[in-house]
Amino acid sequence: MPKSKKLKWVAISCFVLGVGVGLYLATAGLPTANAQQSSPVKALTSQDVYYPGTEDLAPDEMRVTACGTGMPNARPKQAAACWLVELGNGDKFIFDIGTGSAERLSALKIPYDYLDKVFLGHLHSDHFGDMDALWVGGVIGNRVNPMKVWGPAGHEPEYGTKYAIEHMEKMLTWDKGSRFGNIDIRGLELEVHEFDYKAINEVIYQENGVTIRTIPAIHALDGPVSFLLEWNGLKFAYSSDTFPNKWWMEYAKNSDIAIHECFASPEILIQKQKFLPQVALNVGTQVHTSPAQFGKVMALIQPRMAVGYHFFNDFDTEPIVLSDIRKTYDGPLALAVDYMVFNVTKEDVTVRMAAVDQDIWPQPPTQPKLRPDLSKRIGFSDFIISGRENFNEIVQSIYDDINTRYGTDVKLPQ
Numbered sequence: 001m002p003k004s005k006k007l008k009w010v011a012i013s014c015f016v017l018g019v020g021v022g023l024y025l026a027t028a029g030l031p032t033a034n035a036q037q038s039s040p041v042k043a044l045t046s047q048d049v050y051y052p053g054t055e056d057l058a059p060d061e062m063r064v065t066a067c068g069t070g071m072p073n074a075r076p077k078q079a080a081a082c083w084l085v086e087l088g089n090g091d092k093f094i095f096d097i098g099t100g101s102a103e104r105l106s107a108l109k110i111p112y113d114y115l116d117k118v119f120l121g122h123l124h125s126d127h128f129g130d131m132d133a134l135w136v137g138g139v140i141g142n143r144v145n146p147m148k149v150w151g152p153a154g155h156e157p158e159y160g161t162k163y164a165i166e167h168m169e170k171m172l173t174w175d176k177g178s179r180f181g182n183i184d185i186r187g188l189e190l191e192v193h194e195f196d197y198k199a200i201n202e203v204i205y206q207e208n209g210v211t212i213r214t215i216p217a218i219h220a221l222d223g224p225v226s227f228l229l230e231w232n233g234l235k236f237a238y239s240s241d242t243f244p245n246k247w248w249m250e251y252a253k254n255s256d257i258a259i260h261e262c263f264a265s266p267e268i269l270i271q272k273q274k275f276l277p278q279v280a281l282n283v284g285t286q287v288h289t290s291p292a293q294f295g296k297v298m299a300l301i302q303p304r305m306a307v308g309y310h311f312f313n314d315f316d317t318e319p320i321v322l323s324d325i326r327k328t329y330d331g332p333l334a335l336a337v338d339y340m341v342f343n344v345t346k347e348d349v350t351v352r353m354a355a356v357d358q359d360i361w362p363q364p365p366t367q368p369k370l371r372p373d374l375s376k377r378i379g380f381s382d383f384i385i386s387g388r389e390n391f392n393e394i395v396q397s398i399y400d401d402i403n404t405r406y407g408t409d410v411k412l413p414q
C-alpha cells in the first residue's frame, strides 16, 4: 500500500503532534482537495495512518516507532520507554525495552528474528522491564537468533548491564528449564555487550553501514547513557533518561530525529501523581528533564524533528507540557504517544500514528526451526508422573489427526 504523500514539516510554533491535538502545518506536497481522483470502487492512493506490515521501507529510509512513551508506573495507554528503529538496509534496533513495551513490538508484525538487538540506556525497570518478555516471549514467537543486548557497565559490577541480564536469566531458571526438550531453544542464548558509561561518543556497534555511539547521561546514579545511531547520512539521537548535559548538546546536534525525555512537569507531578512539592521539584527537574528544560535542549541542538516522551500524554497534561516547551523552543516538535511513527529521509520527516490489530500472532521464523532435543528434557519426578490421567484414547486421536493432516509420524509418549 502506498505511503501517504509526505508533508514538509516546518519550524512554526503551532506545529505539534499530541494526543487529541494533531495540529500540523504543511507547506509543500499536500495535495489539494480536487487533485485527488475519487472512486467508489478503487482503494485510496494515500494513507495518513501507518498499518504495520503493509508498507515497504525505501532503501534510504529510516522508520522510528514509539513502542513505549510513558512513565515508571504502568498504564494501559502508554507502555514504558521503548523505541524501534528500522532501516532501509534491513537492520532493526530496539532502544530500551520498558515495562509493557513487548506488547507494542508484537503489534508491528515483525518476525522476532529481526528483533534481536536491544540497546539499554540504563537499568530502571521502565527502561528494561520487558526484557524478559521479549527474550522468552520472542523464543515462543519463533525467534531462533540469540538475543543480543548492549548496555552500560556500572560504577561497580553489580550496577552493570551484564549483572542485570545474568540475574534476569537466573530469575527465569525454572522458565528456561521448562523449555528444554520441548521447543527450539536457540533463541534463549543471551549475548551481553557491556561498555563504559563514561565513554564519550565511542562506537559500540558498527556493522552493515550502521554506527551506534554512546555518550554519558546524567540520571539518578552513575551508569546511564544516551545513544546516537548514524546510517546513510541520517542521525537518530535517543536520550533514554538524562538531565540536560554537555555531551548531548555536542553530539546530538543537528540530528534528523532527536528523542529526549520530557518528564511530567513538577506541577503535574503534584496535581496528578500526588507528589510532595520537594519530591516533584527534585524528580521533575533534577533527576529528569522538565518540559521547559527540554525546550532549551532542543533550541540548542536544532534537530530536524524534536520528540519529547516520558510523560503521561493526556488531554489535560499535553497543553501544560507544550506551553512549557514553547517558552524556549519553537522548532519542529512531536509529543510522543505509543504507536507514533516517524518516517525519516533526507528530504522529509513524516509523523503519523499506527493503527494496530489486537488479534496478533507471531510471524514465522526466518530460518527452519530445529526439532526439540528430547535428551535435554528435565522431566518430572515419579511422584508427579503418578498423578497423570493420560486419557490415551482421546490424545491418540489428536496425534492421529495431526499426523494425517501434516504427513508426520509423531508417536504418543508412553
Ligand SMILES: [Zn+2]
Residues within 6 Å of the ligand: 122, 124, 127, 219, 220, 241
Ligand atoms: Zn530512569
Ligand SMILES: [Zn+2]
Residues within 6 Å of the ligand: 072, 081, 124, 126, 127, 241, 310
Ligand atoms: Zn525513565
